[in-house]
Amino acid sequence: MHNLTSLLTGFWSFICGLWVTLVNTVRPPVTFQYPEKYYVPLEGFRGYPALVVDPETGETKCNGCQACARACPLGVIHIETAQREDKKRYPVEWRLEFGRCMVCNLCVEACPFGALTMSPEYEFAEYRPEDLVYTLGNLKLPPEGFEVRRLDGSTVRTGLAGGGRG
Amino acid sequence: MTITPEFRPAPGDLEEHEFLVNMGPQHPSTHGVLRVILRVDGERLVDAIPDIGFLHRCFEKVAEGWTYQQVVPLTDRLDYVSAMTNELAYVMAVEKLAGIEVPERAQWLRVLVAELQRIASHLVWFGTFALDLGATTPFLYAIREREHILDLFEALCGARLTYSYMRIGGVRGDLPPGFVGKTREFLKLMPSRLREYENLFMKNRIFENRTKGIGRVTAEEAVAYGASGPTLRGSGVDWDLRRDEPYAAYDRFEFGVPVGQSGDVYDRAVCRFKEMYESLKIIEQVLDGLPEGDVRAKVPRVLKPPAGDVYTRVESPRGEVGVYLVSDGGPKPYRVKWRAPSFAHLRLLPVMAKGHMVADIVAIIGSIDIILGEVDR
Numbered sequence: 281m282h283n284l285t286s287l288l289t290g291f292w293s294f295i296c297g298l299w300v301t302l303v304n305t306v307r308p309p310v311t312f313q314y315p316e317k318y319y320v321p322l323e324g325f326r327g328y329p330a331l332v333v334d335p336e337t338g339e340t341k342c343n344g345c346q347a348c349a350r351a352c353p354l355g356v357i358h359i360e361t362a363q364r365e366d367k368k369r370y371p372v373e374w375r376l377e378f379g380r381c382m383v384c385n386l387c388v389e390a391c392p393f394g395a396l397t398m399s400p401e402y403e404f405a406e407y408r409p410e411d412l413v414y415t416l417g418n419l420k421l422p423p424e425g426f427e428v429r430r431l432d433g434s435t436v437r438t439g440l441a442g443g444g445r446g
Numbered sequence: 447m448t449i450t451p452e453f454r455p456a457p458g459d460l461e462e463h464e465f466l467v468n469m470g471p472q473h474p475s476t477h478g479v480l481r482v483i484l485r486v487d488g489e490r491l492v493d494a495i496p497d498i499g500f501l502h503r504c505f506e507k508v509a510e511g512w513t514y515q516q517v518v519p520l521t522d523r524l525d526y527v528s529a530m531t532n533e534l535a536y537v538m539a540v541e542k543l544a545g546i547e548v549p550e551r552a553q554w555l556r557v558l559v560a561e562l563q564r565i566a567s568h569l570v571w572f573g574t575f576a577l578d579l580g581a582t583t584p585f586l587y588a589i590r591e592r593e594h595i596l597d598l599f600e601a602l603c604g605a606r607l608t609y610s611y612m613r614i615g616g617v618r619g620d621l622p623p624g625f626v627g628k629t630r631e632f633l634k635l636m637p638s639r640l641r642e643y644e645n646l647f648m649k650n651r652i653f654e655n656r657t658k659g660i661g662r663v664t665a666e667e668a669v670a671y672g673a674s675g676p677t678l679r680g681s682g683v684d685w686d687l688r689r690d691e692p693y694a695a696y697d698r699f700e701f702g703v704p705v706g707q708s709g710d711v712y713d714r715a716v717c718r719f720k721e722m723y724e725s726l727k728i729i730e731q732v733l734d735g736l737p738e739g740d741v742r743a744k745v746p747r748v749l750k751p752p753a754g755d756v757y758t759r760v761e762s763p764r765g766e767v768g769v770y771l772v773s774d775g776g777p778k779p780y781r782v783k784w785r786a787p788s789f790a791h792l793r794l795l796p797v798m799a800k801g802h803m804v805a806d807i808v809a810i811i812g813s814i815d816i817i818l819g820e821v822d823r
Contacts, residue, residue, distance in 0.1 A: 290651035300646040301583060310590050322597070323622065326604035353516035384519035384610040385603075385618070390747075398604060431601045432624030 321400040323428045323436055326383045328414070329357075329376060330399035335423035340416075341395035344371045351390035356380045374419055378404070379412035400426045400438060463487050467804070471500050475578045475808040478818025482795070482811075486804060494799035494807060496792050501822040509782040514540050514749045515614060517779065522608035524784065525820040527570050530563040531762035533612035536782075538693060539758040539769040540614045544751035551739040552616035553695040558732045559602070559611065560694070560760075561725040562629075565636070566595040567763035568722050575715065575812040576647050579656055584647045591639055594632045601625060614749060616742030626733055633730055640722055648719055657712035661798035661810035664709060671797070672790040675765025676717040677814050681709030687761040694760075699731045711806075711813040718815070721763075748777050755781075764788055764815055784823055788816040 312319060321327070329348070331340040344361030356377040361369045388396045399421060406412055425437040460466070470481040479500035485493040505524060509517045521536045522529040534556055541548060573588030596606045601622045603611040611618050647653055663673070668681040678685055686703040688696045704720035706713030753775040759768040765787025772781040791814040798810045 293649050293651045296645040297647070297650055300642045303642070304587065310593065322601040322604075324602075324604040324619075325600060351516075353512050353519065382519055382608070383605065384608075386516065386519070386610075389618075430624055431597070431622060431628045 319402075320427060320429050320435070321402065323400075323430050323438060324398070325400040325402070325428065326385055326398040327401045328378055328381065328383060328399050328404070329387050329396050329419075330421045331374065331416075331419045332395055332397050333420050333423050338423070340371065340374075340420060341393050342371050342374065343369045343393065343395075345392065347390045347392060348387035348396055351386045353384065353386065354380050354382065357387060371416065374416045376414040376419060377412070378414050379409060397421070397438070400428050460485070461487070461492075464492060469807065471497075476811060476818075477574060477816055478821075480792075480811075480816070480818050480821070482807065484799075484804065484807065489803050491799045491802050491804060491807060494796050496795050498789075498792065498818070498821050501818050503823065505823040506782050506784060509779055511778065513777050514751070514779060517782065518612060518614070519608065519610040522610060523819060524786065524823055525762060525764065525767070525788070525817045526607060527817050528563050528567040528763045529607065529609050530559045530611065531760055531767060533609070534560055534694065535758060535760045535762070535767045535769045537612045537614050538760065539756055539771040540749070540751065542758055543754065543756045543771055543773055544614075544745075544749060546615045546743055546745060548616055549740040549743055550695070550737050551620075552741045552743075554698075554732055554736050555617050555621070555741060556612065556694045557696060557699070558629075558729060558736075559599070559609075559617075561728045561732070562595050562598060564725045564763045565722050566592050568718055568725075569595075571718060571763075571812075571815045572643065572647075575809075575815075576653075578808045578812040579653060581647055581650075581653070584643060587639070587643065587646070591636065594628075594635070598625060598628055598632070601628075613742060613745075615745040616740070618742070620741050626736075629729065629733060633726055633733075636726055637723065640719075643719075648716065654712065656806075656809055657715060657813070658710060659708075660711045660802055660806050661813060662708060662710045663794060663798055667797055668709065668794070671794050673765065673794060674787050674790065675761065675763070676714055676721065677765060677787075677791050677794070679704065680706040680714030680717045680813075682707050687759060687766060691759075693758070698735070699728050701725075701728050711809050714813045718763075750775060750777050759785070762787060764817065764820070765791065786820040786823065788814075788818075788820045792816055792821055 331342055333340060344359045346359060349357040349359055358375040359371050360373040362372045363369055388398055427435050428438050429435055464485060464487050467484040467486055469484055470476040471479040481497040483495040483497060484491060509520060518533055518536060521532040524532050569588040569592040573585035576584035599609060600606050603609045603618060663681050665681045665683050668678050668683060682705060684703060684705045689703055701724045704717045706717050751773045753773055755772040757768060757770045759766050767787060768785030770783035771779055774780040799807050
């Protein structure tokens with residue numbers, strides 16, 4: 281008798297499991313055909329620290345105060361500055377060793393001028409390791425920014441001058 | 447005769463029918479780089495000796511060279527499946543040391559993310575545990591549901607695994623638009639999905655046969671070995687830091703603590719599984735009563751806590767994460783000691799494994815839910 285109940289309850293648990301898999305076969309897939317379709321990140325996504333560009337002058341807001349370099353736990357930010365005629369300092373070289381960067385956002389929070397923000401890009405593969413050292417040329421964000429999603433379904437643009445979330 | 451990881455058997459060292467089997471370091475069921483030396487007599491386990499250290503990254507020493515704020519993203523890398531609770535343990539230690547008052551809203555947000563993280567972590571455990579026992583399907587479903595939480599975290603702090611969200615004196619940012627609505631959607635969806643998992647796996651006869659009576663730990667043994675979390679509660683010890691020693695804002699919420707009886711793999715698994723229902727309850731209460739206000743207290747950029755030492759502990763999904771922090775008055779911690787629950791639980795492995803079959807070791811390792819990043823630090 282015990283064996284029979286054991287057999288029946290065991291068989292019933294098997295049917296229950298099969299029912300769950302059957303229900304799930306008719307649910308729409310949640311996977312995403314990534315290389316064919318680009319995944320639009322959510323607002324605030326941390327790709328890599330990048331420099332915000334003023335759309336009028338095409339210059340960065342950075343004046344080379346080294347606050348980000350000091351805040352960086354790994355010391356991957358290196359800035360060299362020069363002085364303009366109007367006594368304002370500007371960066372002549374801004375290097376980020378992205379291969380060692382852990383994208384912790386501390387540099388963005390440290391910047392007192394809002395010159396740094398997190399770029400929402402995420403495709404970083406390079407053929408050579410030295411290409412992962414980003415310089416001023418590829419750290420400047422495009423002035424039109426990036427389109428990102430929000431949880432409520434709307435899209436916004438980030439990376440704009442004057443924006444930046446810290 | 448005791449067997450250490452360096453042991454190489456010479457003739458006559460082992461009993462006549464015994465031999466050693468290496469499990470890992472590259473083994474899909476050891477959840478990371480763990481090597482277990484199995485001393486077997488036929489199919490029976492005589493002993494199981496864990497060999498750890500493959501993932502050692504000198505966390506405690508590195509933390510001595512960084513400032514208090516800089517250590518926060520580093521703690522993400524310890525228990526990478528539940529990074530939020532690690533950060534919480536660390537920032538609580540610094541706040542206690544420096545006497546920083548955290549705003550009420552930040553405390554509630556900490557509870558919110560910690561409980562979301564608990565569900566995400568338990569979903570990973572559920573999926574991989576099922577995978578270890580030979581059921582492939584629950585893994586796919588669990589990862590699918592975890593994706594909801596990761597999306598929430600991505601909107602909240604910009605990352606899906608290493609969040610860097612907690613800050614000394616609060617949290618980094620307030621909730622993004624749409625967060626509460628999405629979380630409520632998740633709360634509505636999740637109980638029915640959990641019941642599906644129960645039907646699919648937790649009530650399945652094969653699962654019951656493979657886990658009941660396996661890897662039994664008595665309450666005395668569990669306490670003696672320093673077990674905590676579901677591993678301790680599975681043995682029938684009713685102890686949960688969230689309820690018995692409330693931190694952050696946990697004393698404001700009503701929730702149950704599932705407790706097992708026999709301390710076998712099945713009871714530990716059920717305890718963990720039921721915790722997800724309780725976490726959902728807590729999240730609902732947080733969303734209902736979230737107070738307004740600041741999310742971050744004013745903290746000087748160069749933080750120099752007074753000299754002294756402090757110990758804080760939080761209930762992570764795996765157990766009790768403790769941080770012992772010593773300050774010498776400078777801007778960098780003098781010493782950071784991390785008490786990892788997985789480390790204590792791994793010491794229980796020989797106790798649990800003795801006398802069982804070789805195939806059961808996989809179920810036992812899965813039931814204590816170790817994360818090797820935390821064991822080795």
